[in-house]
Amino acid sequence: MGEGLDRSARTYVAGHRGLVGGAVFRHLQSDGFTDVVGRTSKELDLRDRAAVDAFFDEQRPAYVVLAAAKVGGILANDTYPADFLSDNVRIQVNVLDAAARTGVQKVLFLGSSCIYPKFAPQPIREDSLLTGVLEPTNDAYAIAKIAGVLQVQALRRQHGLPYVSAMPTNLYGPGDNFDLKGSHVLPALIRKVHEAKLRGDREYVVWGTGTPRREFLHVEDLARATVALLERYDDPAPINVGVGEDVTIRELAETVADVVGFDGEIVFDTSKPDGTPRKLLDVSRIHALGWKAEIALRDGIASTYQWFLEHHADARGL
Ligand SMILES: NC(=O)C1=CN([C@@H]2O[C@H](COP(=O)(O)OP(=O)(O)OC[C@H]3O[C@@H](n4cnc5c(N)ncnc54)[C@H](OP(=O)(O)O)[C@@H]3O)[C@@H](O)[C@H]2O)C=CC1
Ligand SMILES: C[C@H]1O[C@H](OP(=O)(O)OP(=O)(O)OC[C@H]2O[C@@H](n3cnc4c(=O)[nH]c(N)nc43)[C@H](O)[C@@H]2O)[C@@H](O)[C@@H](O)C1=O
Numbered sequence: 001m002g003e004g005l006d007r008s009a010r011t012y013v014a015g016h017r018g019l020v021g022g023a024v025f026r027h028l029q030s031d032g033f034t035d036v037v038g039r040t041s042k043e044l045d046l047r048d049r050a051a052v053d054a055f056f057d058e059q060r061p062a063y064v065v066l067a068a069a070k071v072g073g074i075l076a077n078d079t080y081p082a083d084f085l086s087d088n089v090r091i092q093v094n095v096l097d098a099a100a101r102t103g104v105q106k107v108l109f110l111g112s113s114c115i116y117p118k119f120a121p122q123p124i125r126e127d128s129l130l131t132g133v134l135e136p137t138n139d140a141y142a143i144a145k146i147a148g149v150l151q152v153q154a155l156r157r158q159h160g161l162p163y164v165s166a167m168p169t170n171l172y173g174p175g176d177n178f179d180l181k182g183s184h185v186l187p188a189l190i191r192k193v194h195e196a197k198l199r200g201d202r203e204y205v206v207w208g209t210g211t212p213r214r215e216f217l218h219v220e221d222l223a224r225a226t227v228a229l230l231e232r233y234d235d236p237a238p239i240n241v242g243v244g245e246d247v248t249i250r251e252l253a254e255t256v257a258d259v260v261g262f263d264g265e266i267v268f269d270t271s272k273p274d275g276t277p278r279k280l281l282d283v284s285r286i287h288a289l290g291w292k293a294e295i296a297l298r299d300g301i302a303s304t305y306q307w308f309l310e311h312h313a314d315a316r317g318l
Pocket of ligand 2: 072073074075077112113114138141142169170171182183184185186188189205206207208212214249272273274275276
C-alpha cells in the first residue's frame with residue numbers, strides 16, 4: 001500500500017504522541033517514510049494560529065495527517081462541551097489553512113463516527129451526514145468535526161486541493177488514555193477490571209445500561225488505513241473506517257473480564273449516560289479500496305491489557 005506516495009517527502013503527523021498519531025507515526029516509519037515529523041502540544045500549540053503558520057513556513061511538509069484534537073469519552077465530552085468545540089475548531093482551521101497556504105499536497109483529516117445523526121440507519125453510510133439530530137452528550141465535539149469535514153470539502157471546491165476526511169469508529173490500543181474520568185469505555189473497563197481483581201472485589205461497575213452497541217477498531221488497523229487513504233482516496237465525502245461488526249457494552253465488559261481473569265459480577269450504574277444507542281459504520285467504501293480491519297477484538301483487548309501492565313507502573317501493585 002502507499003506505492004504512489006513519495007516516502008522521502010516530509011510527512012507531519014499532528015498529535016504524534018496520542019493514541020492515533022502514535023500508531024500512525026510508527027506505521028509510517030515502518031512503511032518506509034524517512035522524514036516523519038511531529039511536535040508535542042507544548043512545543044507547538046495548534047490553537048495558536050501564528051505558531052502554526054510559522055511551523056508550516058519553516059517545515060513545509062508535503063503530507064499531513066491531522067490526528068491532533070481534544071479527545072475524550074462520553075463523560076468528558078458531556079462535561080466540557082465548550083472546550084471540545086473551541087479547541088477542535090481552532091486546531092482544524094489553523095492546520096488546514098496553513099496547509100493550503102503553504103502548498104501541502106495531501107491532508108488526511110480525522111473526524112469521528114459521532115458526526116452522524118443519533119438515529120442514523122444502521123450500518124451508517126457516509127451520506128447520512130447532516131440528515132438528523134446529533135447525540136447530545138457529544139454534539140459540541142461533533143459540530144467541530146463536521147466543520148472540519150466541511151472545511152476539507154470547501155478547500156477542494158475553492159482551491160482544487162485533494163484533501164480528504166476519514167471517520168473512524170471507536171478506537172483503542174497501545175497508548176490509550178486510561179484515566180477513568182476522561183477515557184473511552186474500552187481502556188476504562190481494562191483498568192476497572194484489573195483494579196477490581198487486584199483488590200479482590202466481587203463486582204465491577206460499568207456505566208449506563210450495558211445495552212448500547214459500539215464498534216471497536218484497533219489503532220494499528222487504523223494506521224494502515226491512513227496510508228491507504230493518503231494513497232488512494234480522493235473524494236469530497238468523508239470515508240468510514242471501521243470493522244463492520246459491533247458488540248453491546250455488556251458483551252465488551254464480559255470479554256474484558258475474561259481476558260483479565262476476573263470472575264466477579266458486572267454491576268450497571270444507570271445514573272451514567274448511555275449515549276448513542278448504536279453507531280455501526282458501513283465500511284463498504286473503504287473495503288472497495290482494498291483495506292479491511294485485521295485485529296480481532298479479543299486479541300486486541302489482550303495486547304492492550306499487556307501494554308497497560310507494562311506502561312502503567314502502578315498497575316501491578318495497587
Ligand atoms: N480515540 C477514539 O476512540 C477516536 C479518535 N478519533 C480521532 O482521532 C484523532 C486522535 O485521537 P486520539 O489519538 O484518540 O486522541 P489522544 O488524546 O490520544 O491524542 C490527541 C493528541 O492531540 C494532541 N493535541 C491536543 N490538543 C493539542 C493542541 N492544542 N496543540 C497540539 N496538539 C494537541 C495531543 O498532543 P500532546 O500529547 O503533545 O499533548 C495528543 O497527543 C482525533 O481527531 C479524534 O477525533 C476518532 C474516532 C475515535
Ligand atoms: C469515540 C467516541 O467516544 C465518545 O462516545 P461514546 O462512544 O459514547 O464513548 P465512550 O467510549 O466513553 O462510551 C461508550 C459507552 O460505554 C459506556 N461505558 C460503560 N462504562 C464506561 C466507563 O467506565 N467509561 C466510559 N467512558 N464509558 C463507559 C458509556 O456509558 C457508553 O454507553 C464520544 O466522546 C464521541 O465524541 C466519540 O467520538
